[in-house]
Amino acid sequence: MIAEIGHFALIIALGVALVQTILPLAGAARGLPSWMAVARPAARAQFVFLLVAFACLTQAFAVNDFSLLYVASNSNSAMPWYYRVTAVWGAHEGSLLLWAFTLSGWMVAVSFFSRSLPQDFVARVLGVMGFISVGFLLFMLLTSNPFERLLPAAVEGRELNPLLQDFGLIAHPPMLYMGYVGFSVAFSFAIAALLGGKLDAAWARWSRPWTTVAWMFLTVGIALGSWWAYYELGWGGWWFWDPVENASFMPWLMGTALIHSLAVTEKRGGFKSWTVLLAILAFSLSLLGTFLVRSGVLTSVHAFATDPERGLFILLFLGVVVGISLALYAWRAPRVGLGGDFALVSREAMLLGNNVLLAVASASVLLGTLYPLIVDALGLGKISVGPPYFNSIFIPLMTPVIFLMGVGPIARWKQASVPELVVRLRWALAVSVVTALLLPVVLGKWSPMISLGLFMALWIITSSLKNLWDVAGRNGLSGLTRGLAAIPRGYYGMLFAHLGVAAFALGVCISGGYSQEKEQRMEPGQSVEMSGYTFRFDGVHDVTGPNYQAKEGVVNVSRNGKEIVVMRPQKRVYLVQRNPTTEADIDAGFLRHLYVALGEPVSGEAWSLRLYYKPFVQWIWMGPLMMFFGGLLAASDRRYRLATRRAPHYAAQPALARG
Amino acid sequence: MTPRHRRRLVFVSLILLGVGAAAALTLNAFRGNMVFFYGPSQLATVEKAHERNLRLGGLVEQGSVKREDDGLTVHFMVTDNVKSVPVVYKGILPDLFREGQGVVAQGRLNNEGVFMADEVLAKHDENYMPPEVAEALKQAGGQTPQFSGTLMQGGLNK
Numbered sequence: 001m002i003a004e005i006g007h008f009a010l011i012i013a014l015g016v017a018l019v020q021t022i023l024p025l026a027g028a029a030r031g032l033p034s035w036m037a038v039a040r041p042a043a044r045a046q047f048v049f050l051l052v053a054f055a056c057l058t059q060a061f062a063v064n065d066f067s068l069l070y071v072a073s074n075s076n077s078a079m080p081w082y083y084r085v086t087a088v089w090g091a092h093e094g095s096l097l098l099w100a101f102t103l104s105g106w107m108v109a110v111s112f113f114s115r116s117l118p119q120d121f122v123a124r125v126l127g128v129m130g131f132i133s134v135g136f137l138l139f140m141l142l143t144s145n146p147f148e149r150l151l152p153a154a155v156e157g158r159e160l161n162p163l164l165q166d167f168g169l170i171a172h173p174p175m176l177y178m179g180y181v182g183f184s185v186a187f188s189f190a191i192a193a194l195l196g197g198k199l200d201a202a203w204a205r206w207s208r209p210w211t212t213v214a215w216m217f218l219t220v221g222i223a224l225g226s227w228w229a230y231y232e233l234g235w236g237g238w239w240f241w242d243p244v245e246n247a248s249f250m251p252w253l254m255g256t257a258l259i260h261s262l263a264v265t266e267k268r269g270g271f272k273s274w275t276v277l278l279a280i281l282a283f284s285l286s287l288l289g290t291f292l293v294r295s296g297v298l299t300s301v302h303a304f305a306t307d308p309e310r311g312l313f314i315l316l317f318l319g320v321v322v323g324i325s326l327a328l329y330a331w332r333a334p335r336v337g338l339g340g341d342f343a344l345v346s347r348e349a350m351l352l353g354n355n356v357l358l359a360v361a362s363a364s365v366l367l368g369t370l371y372p373l374i375v376d377a378l379g380l381g382k383i384s385v386g387p388p389y390f391n392s393i394f395i396p397l398m399t400p401v402i403f404l405m406g407v408g409p410i411a412r413w414k415q416a417s418v419p420e421l422v423v424r425l426r427w428a429l430a431v432s433v434v435t436a437l438l439l440p441v442v443l444g445k446w447s448p449m450i451s452l453g454l455f456m457a458l459w460i461i462t463s464s465l466k467n468l469w470d471v472a473g474r475n476g477l478s479g480l481t482r483g484l485a486a487i488p489r490g491y492y493g494m495l496f497a498h499l500g501v502a503a504f505a506l507g508v509c510i511s512g513g514y515s516q517e518k519e520q521r522m523e524p525g526q527s528v529e530m531s532g533y534t535f536r537f538d539g540v541h542d543v544t545g546p547n548y549q550a551k552e553g554v555v556n557v558s559r560n561g562k563e564i565v566v567m568r569p570q571k572r573v574y575l576v577q578r579n580p581t582t583e584a585d586i587d588a589g590f591l592r593h594l595y596v597a598l599g600e601p602v603s604g605e606a607w608s609l610r611l612y613y614k615p616f617v618q619w620i621w622m623g624p625l626m627m628f629f630g631g632l633l634a635a636s637d638r639r640y641r642l643a644t645r646r647a648p649h650y651a652a653q654p655a656l657a658r659g
Numbered sequence: 660m661t662p663r664h665r666r667r668l669v670f671v672s673l674i675l676l677g678v679g680a681a682a683a684l685t686l687n688a689f690r691g692n693m694v695f696f697y698g699p700s701q702l703a704t705v706e707k708a709h710e711r712n713l714r715l716g717g718l719v720e721q722g723s724v725k726r727e728d729d730g731l732t733v734h735f736m737v738t739d740n741v742k743s744v745p746v747v748y749k750g751i752l753p754d755l756f757r758e759g760q761g762v763v764a765q766g767r768l769n770n771e772g773v774f775m776a777d778e779v780l781a782k783h784d785e786n787y788m789p790p791e792v793a794e795a796l797k798q799a800g801g802q803t804p805q806f807s808g809t810l811m812q813g814g815l816n817k
Binding site: 234360384397 | 663674677678681682685689691692694695696714726729730731750751752754755765
């Protein structure tokens with residue numbers, strides 16, 4: 001019964017979404033306020049119905065209702081309640097419901113935080129979002145209904161894929177979807193601007209916080225996925241250039257370009273067409289990511305659906321959305337105008353450089369991800385493009401991006417002078433070069449790549465500090481506190497996010513350069529030395545979990561004879577799916593991780609073990625966390641709140657658009 | 660040409676130059692890093708197979724898995740039920756590596772015709788086989804069961 005209520009709620013939500021698309025868009029085109037006024041209540045109603053649907057599915061999981069096909073395929077009564085409840089988005093149908101639910105959440109947010117925007121604009125934004133919602137709800141109802149009954153009901157469920165029974169599943173998909181779907185707001189703002197033919201600094205000011213928030217969630221979502229892969233897969237790697245990871249990384253790169261381009265549009269009225277194009281591309285890549293992951297064209301832990309009908313539907317929808325928006329762009333973008341002029345050396349030019357590099361990086365990831373699929377589809381053979389390809393592209397592309405990250409924020413708008421930049425940054429440059437060259441020697445191993453990585457990280461840190469000092473320290477140390485307090489929050493956000501990139505770069509560089517690993521056959525009682533730590537293997541015993549049996553190894557780690565930690569890596573076999581999984585044990589410290597994974601029993605009591613010492617690896621995930629907080633600071637900047645209060649005057653302001 | 664136009668021209672040329680360089684870089688990296696996939700029967704027909712990195716896929720032949728005394732070096736045969744290729748891998752095998760099941764190995768063929776794997780990928784559940792493997796088996800004329808599931812990664816970049 002409850003499942004039918006959920007199903008019914010989905011159908012009503014689809015109806016509401018249709019109304020929300022047609023009436024406000026038509027109303028905005030024809031200037032009918034009563035039609036436009038439908039947008040807000042419709043968005044809220046849709047949210048309520050999707051909430052009901054989502055609650056119904058969650059309830060079915062909570063009470064083990066195995067008369068639902070989706071529940072029976074992905075849950076089991078022996079699973080702990082928190083995995084049962086999060087199994088809602090553990091597979092294809094439910095994750096689509098989460099997608100649609102998240103979208104409606106963003107719509108409700110827009111409906112509440114848009115009081116200051118002109119009515120036709122809100123109507124268009126919500127209309128476009130409604131259209132996206134129609135696509136996804138139709139997809140769900142036609143091909144992937146999570147409320148489908150299984151008759152007769154199963155006695156017991158098939159259980160969730162053991163790899164997904166983890167904290168990672170609880171947090172990673174919702175965060176990632178908040179990001180993916182959040183770009184739909186920037187996208188809808190862009191389309192609304194194209195439809196209305198008006199794109200000015202005020203538009204950029206409205207779009208910016210929304211885009212930043214979506215970007216924040218995407219950043220954390222990707223980082224969580226990476227962390228999950230790191231400890232769950234048992235190989236100590238944190239990024240595999242797997243097509244599914246690429247699918248989330250492409251919109252991130254595009255979104256990063258977008259938030260920088262929006263800065264120029266807001267502050268200088270420039271880059272308008274480019275900003276709109278980036279907004280369209282960022283969301284299109286999010287949709288492409290959904291297609292790649294959900295259509296089953298890729299083989300990975302994320303590819304749930306292998307039904308060609310589903311893939312075709314998403315591909316079709318992707319084609320419609322991207323096609324319409326690019327056509328609209330080609331038709332209307334000239335009206336939006338190009339914006340102000342600037343010199344070759346100026347902050348605009350550097351942000352343009354950053355944008356082009358990020359867009360090219362995104363395109364090269366796209367090539368590496370799609371090319372093997374295309375070659376396969378054309379029957380030209382089977383190829384794969386591995387990490388070496390991506391690494392050999394990313395290092396040369398990201399080096400100039402990071403260099404610009406140091407110079408850009410210091411350069412003046414419109415026209416900057418090279419000698420002045422040199423004078424202001426020479427110490428930062430000198431300190432980072434010398435440290436980057438000497439530090440590896442002190443650490444005992446030098447290579448050009450380590451020095452380059454260190455230089456990039458140090459350059460961001462030193463130039464950010466110099467930047468902060470120049471802004472806040474004009475009156476010397478005594479005026480510093482006042483100077484620091486006077487800096488707007490958005491500026492701190494920028495610095496903080498850039499420092500996050502530095503932390504990430506340090507993590508990648510040091511863990512990549514100085515990690516130690518050993519794969520070793522060990523008898524109980526045997527010890528191995530690595531990086532000053534002694535790992536003593538104390539044998540393996542049996543452990544029983546709620547829905548699995550495990551072999552648990554005991555590894556005693558000591559340093560200079562003092563015990564530091566006892567690590568307990570496991571090898572689990574889940575009761576229903578009978579697949580072995582490796583649960584590594586990690587002693588996570590701020591400056592280093594110790595990582596132990598069980599291999600396989602070799603002979604007698606001996607096992608093969610995998611041991612890692614990974615310095616600074618934690619910083620790889622701390623970096624994105626800092627970017628998240630940087631984004632939070634920027635999005636909560638006072639001027640957006642002021643803009644909200646002041647905005648009723650908007651209609652009276654002349655548009656800044658030119659051309 | 661006004662100064663503004665000239666500046667625009669310089670801009671556009673710089674961007675084109677940058678994008679062109681990036682494209683050259685990308686395509687070059689691409690050519691160097693493409694890895695082709697073959698089944699054992701196909702591998703026999705490939706010329707100069709030992710000159711480049713490739714992926715070999717098929718079933719792990721029953722009874723072929725042998726371990727050396729160090730507990731880490733493993734020898735096994737990959738077969739498509741028509742031809743078999745000997746494989747050597749040093750390292751811990753993925754959780755789902757088993758005799759009679761699908762496997763993909765990445766590495767190089769040495770001069771003695773032994774495939775030196777530096778990465779081994781195994782199937783992820785009971786009724787799954789990597790689609791490439793399934794197809795290679797089909798082409799070689801072997802039997803292909805029904806598959807669905809997940810590919811897991813093992814032994815990265817060693």
